[in-house]
Amino acid sequence: MDAETAHRAGEMTMRAPLVWSAASIGNHANAPELRTDIAGLTLPTPLGMAAGFDKECRVIRSLLSMGFGFATAGTVTLAPRPGNPPPRVIRQPERFAILNALGFPGPGLDLAEERIARMRKAKSRMFISIAGTIEDEIIECHRRLQPHGAAIELNISSPNTSGLRVFHEPGRLRSLIEALARQKSVPLFVKLQPWPRDDGRRRDAIRLAETSISSGADGLIVANTHPVEHEGLSSMHRGGLSGAPLTDHTARMVAEIKAAIGGDGDVIACGGIFTAEDLWHMLSLGASAAQLYTAFIYEGPGLPGRINRGLLRLMRRAGVTNVRDIRGLPPV
Numbered sequence: 383m384d385a386e387t388a389h390r391a392g393e394m395t396m397r398a399p400l401v402w403s404a405a406s407i408g409n410h411a412n413a414p415e416l417r418t419d420i421a422g423l424t425l426p427t428p429l430g431m432a433a434g435f436d437k438e439c440r441v442i443r444s445l446l447s448m449g450f451g452f453a454t455a456g457t458v459t460l461a462p463r464p465g466n467p468p469p470r471v472i473r474q475p476e477r478f479a480i481l482n483a484l485g486f487p488g489p490g491l492d493l494a495e496e497r498i499a500r501m502r503k504a505k506s507r508m509f510i511s512i513a514g515t516i517e518d519e520i521i522e523c524h525r526r527l528q529p530h531g532a533a534i535e536l537n538i539s540s541p542n543t544s545g546l547r548v549f550h551e552p553g554r555l556r557s558l559i560e561a562l563a564r565q566k567s568v569p570l571f572v573k574l575q576p577w578p579r580d581d582g583r584r585r586d587a588i589r590l591a592e593t594s595i596s597s598g599a600d601g602l603i604v605a606n607t608h609p610v611e612h613e614g615l616s617s618m619h620r621g622g623l624s625g626a627p628l629t630d631h632t633a634r635m636v637a638e639i640k641a642a643i644g645g646d647g648d649v650i651a652c653g654g655i656f657t658a659e660d661l662w663h664m665l666s667l668g669a670s671a672a673q674l675y676t677a678f679i680y681e682g683p684g685l686p687g688r689i690n691r692g693l694l695r696l697m698r699r700a701g702v703t704n705v706r707d708i709r710g711l712p713p714v
Contacts, residue, residue: 385471385480396441409449409687413694415703418451420648420670421569421600423532425507427451427690428705429661432652432673433511433535433573437488439497442504449686454673455498456511457537458527460519462490466542467616473679474625478656480676481612483542483621486513491523498530506532511573513537515545517558521565528568536562536599539575541609541622550575550586552593563598570598571650576605576628576635587635588642601648603673604635608653625676629654633663640668656681658692662712665705 410416411426418428431445431453445453465487472481488494501508510531512523520536528534536559538549549555562570572594577587591602607622608631615621632653640649651664651672664672678685697703699713 385473396444410690410694411449411451411686413690415694415697416451416690416705418671418705420650421533421571423452423506423569425451425671427686427693428665428669428671429655429686429689429693430454430509430650430671430673431678432675433457433509433537434482434484435675435678437484437486439489439494442501442508446504446507448683449690450507451671452507452509452532453504454509454511454535455531456494456535457486457488457513457540458491458494458510458523459486459488459512459514460491460523462493463488466618469614470542470616470621472612472614472621475680477625477627478676478680479623479625479627480679481610481615481621481623482607483615483618485543486540491526495526495530498527501530505530509533509535509571511535511537513540513543513546515548517561520558521561524562524570525565528566531568533569533571533600534562535571535573535603537573537606539573539606541575541607542618542620550590552589555590556593556597559594559597559599566598569600571601571603571648572599573603573652574605574639576608576631576653584638588638591639591642595643595647599647601650601670602639602643603650603652604632604639604669605653624653625680626654626656629656629660633667636664636669637667658689658696659712661689661693662696662708665708666710666712670706 416427433454439455465485470483514520577583610623648670651669655674656677
C-alpha cells in the first residue's frame with residue numbers, strides 16, 4: 383500500500399470520535415502540570431497535531447481524544463483543490479522521515495466550514511490553517527472560519543505550493559496581516575518557512591518573523607517542511623522533508639526566533655518532535671508549545687499519551703510544576 387493510500391485508510395478509522403474517546407483514558411492530557419497558556423488560550427498540554435494531517439477537516443475530535451492538547455484542521459483554501467499530481471508522498475522509514483509534494487488538496491472553504499462548524503465540542507482546542515495566493519482569498523477564509531476555532535494559522539510557507547512566496551516580501555506580508563488583524567477575534571499564528579545556516583536566508587526569515595508580530599500576529603509556528611528535490615515526487619521533483627532529520631534544526635530555529643521577538647509573541651515548535659525529551663528541549667528554548675505529524679505516522683495513536691506521560695515524569699523528576707518553567711536539559 384502506498385503512503386497516501388495508507389494515510390487515507392488510517393484517517394477512515396478515525397472518523398468515529400466516540401470510538402476513539404476510550405483513548406483518553408491514561409493519556410494524562412488533563413494533568414494540571416501540563417496545562418499550557420499560549421496567546422490567551424489555555425490548553426491541556428503543550429503538544430499539538432500539525433496542519434496537513436486532517437486536510438479534509440474530519441478527525442479533529444478523535445485526535446484530541448488521543449491526548450493532543452490541540453489539533454489543526456486544514457490547510458483550507460477558498461476553492462477546492464486537488465493538490466499536485468501523484469506520486470506525491472514518499473516514506474523513508476530508515477530515518478523516520480517523509481517527503482511530500484501534496485500541495486493543498488482539500489474540499490475548499492464552503493465544505494470545510496460546514497464540517498468544522500459541526501465540531502463545536504472541539505472548538506476550544508482546534509486550530510484552523512488557511513492559505514492562498516491572493517489576499518482577498520485568505521481574508522475571506524479567515525473571516526468565515528475564525529468563529530469556529532480557537533486560533534487561526536496562516537500558512538505562507540508550504541514548499542510544495544506555488545504562489546506563496548509572494549508573502550515572503552515583508553511589505554506584502556505586513557499588509558495581509560494588518561488586514562487580518564482588523565477582523566481578528568481569535569489568536570493568529572503565522573507558519574514560517576525554514577531557513578538554513580546561511581546568514582542571508584536567516585536574516586530574511588527573522589525579518590518576516592518580526593514583521594508578522596509587529597503587524598498583529600500573536601505567534602509564530604517554526605517551521606514548515608524543508609524544501610528538497612527527489613525524482614520520485616511527481617513531475618515537480620520537489621517537495622518538503624519532515625520527521626526526525628529536522629529535530630536539531632527546529633531547535634536552532636526556535637532559539638533564534640525567540641531571541642528575535644522576545645516576549646512579544648509565542649512560538650510553536652514544529653519539525654522532528656518524536657519524544658518527551660524532544661518536547662522538553664523545544665520548551666526549554668522558549669517555545670510555548672510544539673506540533674508533530676510525521677512521528678504520529680510512524681508511532682501511531684498511542685504517541686500523544688506516551689509523550690504526555692514522559693513529559694510529566696521529566697517535570698516531576700526536575701521538580702517543575704509548570705511547563706513555562708522548563709529550562710535546560712531534561713533530567714536523566
